[in-house]
Amino acid sequence: MSFAQDHFNFKTTAAFRCLSVAFLFVFLLSPVFAQKRFSKTYPAGQNVTLQLTNRSGTVTVEGWNKQEISISAYLEAPAANIEPQSLSGTIYINLVRDNQGRMDVGNVNFNIKVPFGSSVDIETKIGNLSVSNVRGARVRAHITSEGDITLTNIVSTNVSAQNGIGDIFFDGQIQNGGTYRFSSIRGNINLRIPFNSSFRLVATAPSTRSIDLGPFSGGDLRMVGDGRRIAGQNGAGDASISITNQRGTIAFIRR
Numbered sequence: 001m002s003f004a005q006d007h008f009n010f011k012t013t014a015a016f017r018c019l020s021v022a023f024l025f026v027f028l029l030s031p032v033f034a035q036k037r038f039s040k041t042y043p044a045g046q047n048v049t050l051q052l053t054n055r056s057g058t059v060t061v062e063g064w065n066k067q068e069i070s071i072s073a074y075l076e077a078p079a080a081n082i083e084p085q086s087l088s089g090t091i092y093i094n095l096v097r098d099n100q101g102r103m104d105v106g107n108v109n110f111n112i113k114v115p116f117g118s119s120v121d122i123e124t125k126i127g128n129l130s131v132s133n134v135r136g137a138r139v140r141a142h143i144t145s146e147g148d149i150t151l152t153n154i155v156s157t158n159v160s161a162q163n164g165i166g167d168i169f170f171d172g173q174i175q176n177g178g179t180y181r182f183s184s185i186r187g188n189i190n191l192r193i194p195f196n197s198s199f200r201l202v203a204t205a206p207s208t209r210s211i212d213l214g215p216f217s218g219g220d221l222r223m224v225g226d227g228r229r230i231a232g233q234n235g236a237g238d239a240s241i242s243i244t245n246q247r248g249t250i251a252f253i254r255r
Helices: 002-028
Strands: 036-043 049-053 061-063 067-073 086-088 090-094 106-117 121-124 129-134 138-146 149-162 168-184 188-193 199-204 220-224 229-234 239-245 251-254
Touching: 049 061, 049 106, 061 121, 067 090, 129 138, 188 239, 229 251
Parallel strands: 049 090, 049 121, 061 106, 061 129, 121 138, 129 149, 138 149, 149 168, 168 188, 168 239, 188 251, 199 239
Antiparallel strands: 036 067, 067 106, 086 090, 199 229, 220 229
16 A cells, blocks of 8 residues: 555545544533423312422423323523422422532423323523413413513403513403413413403503403403503403503413
8 A cells, every 4th residue: 555545645644534524522511411301290170380490591391181290391501400299299309409509400391291180380590481281270381581482372350461571361261250360571472362251451551551451442451551552341340350461562362
C-alpha cells in the first residue's frame, strides 16, 4: 500500500471517528434522551379528586370512562422527584413539596386521565394547563406566572381559572347555582357557553375596555364606569360569572 493511500485511509478513519463522537454528543444532549418517564395508575371511584401542584411544564388532564387515574409524566433533566399520594379519595401530586430546596429541576410535562366525574385542582408557576371532559363538583386551574389555560367540555358548578400572562378559554355548561371565576393580567379570556345560559355577570377590563358580549348583548347587562365594566344578568341569573382581565380582552361565544 502506498504512503498516499495509507494517509488517505487514516484521514478517513479519523474523520469517521470524529463524526461518530459528534453524533453521540448531539444525541446525548437531545431533549428525547434527556427526558425520563414516570407512569402510575390508581384505582378510583367516579367522585375522586386530583390535586396537582407543578413547578413548570405543561399539564393535560382528560376525563375517560374508566374507574382509575392514569398518570404519565415526562421529566426533563435535571429530573424532579415525584411522590404521588392517594388519601381518602384524593390523589395528591406536589412537586414543590417533593423538590423543596432544589433549584435545578427541569420541566415536568403531565398527561393525566381521570374518571369523568372527577374534581380537578391543578396549579403551576409556568406552563400551559388543559382540562377536558370532566364533570366533577370543582375545576380549578391556576398559573402564577405565564401560560395558557384551556378548559373544554366542562360541566361543573365551581370553575376557577387564573393566570398572569396568557389566554384563558372556557367551553362548557353554566349550571344553576354555579360559580365561575376567570382572572388574568394580560391575555384573552374567551367563554363559549350555551345561548340559554342563566347567570349574573360582572366583567371588568379596566385598561382595554374590550368586553364583547357576543350572543348575550341583548340581555339585561349594562356598562359601568365608562365601559370598563359590564354588570347585570342574563335570563333568571341562576349562576354567577366573574371575569377580570387587567390588560386584555373578554369575549363570549355561543356554544
